[in-house]
Amino acid sequence: LFETAILENVIKINPCTNVKNLPLSKKQMKFWTPDQFKTFINLIDTDEELMFKVFYTTSYLTGMRCGEMLALDWTDLDKFRKEINVHKSLSFNKGEYKITTPKTKNSIRRVSVNSKLIDLLDQWKEKQREIFHKLNIKHSDKTFMFGYRELPPSKDRFSRGIRRICSRGSLEPIRLHDLRHSHVALLIHQGEDYATIKERLGHASIKTTIDVYGHLFPNKQRETADRLDDLL
Numbered sequence: 001l002f003e004t005a006i007l008e009n010v011i012k013i014n015p016c017t018n019v020k021n022l023p024l025s026k027k028q029m030k031f032w033t034p035d036q037f038k039t040f041i042n043l044i045d046t047d048e049e050l051m052f053k054v055f056y057t058t059s060y061l062t063g064m065r066c067g068e069m070l071a072l073d074w075t076d077l078d079k080f081r082k083e084i085n086v087h088k089s090l091s092f093n094k095g096e097y098k099i100t101t102p103k104t105k106n107s108i109r110r111v112s113v114n115s116k117l118i119d120l121l122d123q124w125k126e127k128q129r130e131i132f133h134k135l136n137i138k139h140s141d142k143t144f145m146f147g148y149r150e151l152p153p154s155k156d157r158f159s160r161g162i163r164r165i166c167s168r169g170s171l172e173p174i175r176l177h178d179l180r181h182s183h184v185a186l187l188i189h190q191g192e193d194y195a196t197i198k199e200r201l202g203h204a205s206i207k208t209t210i211d212v213y214g215h216l217f218p219n220k221q222r223e224t225a226d227r228l229d230d231l232l
Helices: 002-007 034-042 050-062 066-070 115-134 155-166 178-189 194-201 206-216 221-231
Strands: 083-086 089-093 096-100 109-112
Touching: 034 050, 034 155, 034 178, 050 066, 050 115, 050 155, 050 178, 066 089, 066 155, 109 194, 178 194, 178 206, 194 206
Parallel strands: none
Antiparallel strands: 083 109, 089 096
């Protein structure tokens, strides 16, 4: 901004020239291993809390942002192609919800899902239909995927749910967004590369993926150094 002002002859010098960058303090990224996630899911009452089980499982297995998941309706699930169509995001402001386009144009994507997750979503859809019928609420393919009434649930409901469920055992709770990090850790554990992870997360650039998650990848320097022995 100041450099542009200089070019436009608005000011003569940049007052920020001798100002040093402030040190950045990054919080340690938290995530659950597959075993920890299984422990968490087993703490959920499948009969009474099926929506929570399905929501957290979908988050863990797809890495979608919370707003993207809350905006989903049943038309966004393509069972034939085994994909979820991510093209909108939902947020709340003063008790009212708003649906907008996702964070970036790259966030508009199709996320492949596994067969067991589709079966779980189908199970929840039938349960959701029963709940709506008892409440005399119309249920259709345009119903919010993770809704339990006419309005979509808020992010806070699922954030609080993690802490509440973890309190039943000895598992340390993580933030709702950390399920996205857990998905990446799962993919890295399975040997997926940066490009695949970038595509699933909807990052605008692979640089973002590397900057955020590069430290989770196994250190390849030891292998590189060992291969140099072949030259001698």
